[in-house]
Amino acid sequence: MFAYDIYEPIDRKVEDTFPTIFTLHGIGADELDMPGILESIMDRFVIVSIRGSVQQGPGYSYYKPVLDGEPSEKTISYAANNVHEFVETILKQYPSIDRKKMYLFGFDQGGIVAMTEFAKNGGMYHGGVFLSTKLPSFLEEGPKNLLLKSKRIFIGHGTKDPVFPVTEGERTVKYFESLTNDVTYQTFDVVHNVTAEEAEIVLDWFTRVEVDNPAAKKENS
Incomplete structure (x- = not known):
């Protein structure tokens, strides 16, 4: 079980459910x-x-990074499977989560893990946001998940990113x-970071189809 923080709307009622975003941070950061x-x-x-479960300097990561090349499929998939199990556990603990409106939001290594979880189990999510990250090659080579046909995806990347070149965004x-x-x-x-401009655009993307008050959507309660 990962360490985590959860933020629920303060004025919610017991029966209210809300769209939910699961966030995964980059290497060396935390929750x-x-x-x-x-x-x-x-x-x-x-x-x-x-929060990633692997100590990485003053922060954390979801798996130990390699110096050259790409981590193995086993390494990344193991981290993604742990995230999936975590999400399933959280769903049982927090009735405020609208299971029909769940999103994955990952940056850097968190984006790699989030994309891997989404490619495998995206049918349970409404969409995903992947920023300044790299698509694992085994996803390109693997079978396509047909349950993703109607899912919403936002991909953002810096044109001056020295960690993952912008061509990685194009591959994704x-x-x-x-x-x-x-x-x-x-x-x-930008380089390998999220600016205020990008954050504003991501927020707009999240709210575009969630303009109604989710607390009023009793059918999803």
Whole structure:
């Protein structure tokens, strides 16, 4: 079980359910890193921030990075499977989560793990946001999940990213466009980070189809 923080709308009623975002941070960060991006929608979304289980400097990661090349499929899949088991556990503990409106949101290594979980079990999610990350090659080579056809995807990447070149963003777009017809891709004139501009665009993406008050959606309760 991962360490985590959960943020539920303060004025919720017992029967209310809300769209929910599971966040996965980058290498060397922790569960406090991602929620700040989402602060302005915490009155309408449940945010579950997952801390990686591997100590990485002053922070954490979801698996131990390698110096050269790409970690093995086994390494990444193991981390993704742990995230999946964590999500299943959290769903049993928090009735405020709307199971029909769950999102994965990953940055850097968190994006790699989130994409792997999404490619395998995306049928249970409404969409995914993957920023400044790299698509594992084994996903390109593996079977396509037909349950992803109607899922919403946002991919953001910095044009000056020295960690994952912008061509990695383009690879990710191509992969998800082969699975779903709802892919949004945007580049930013930044390095390996999330700017206020990108955060604002991500927030807009999250709220575009969630404009109704989720507390009023009693059919999902």
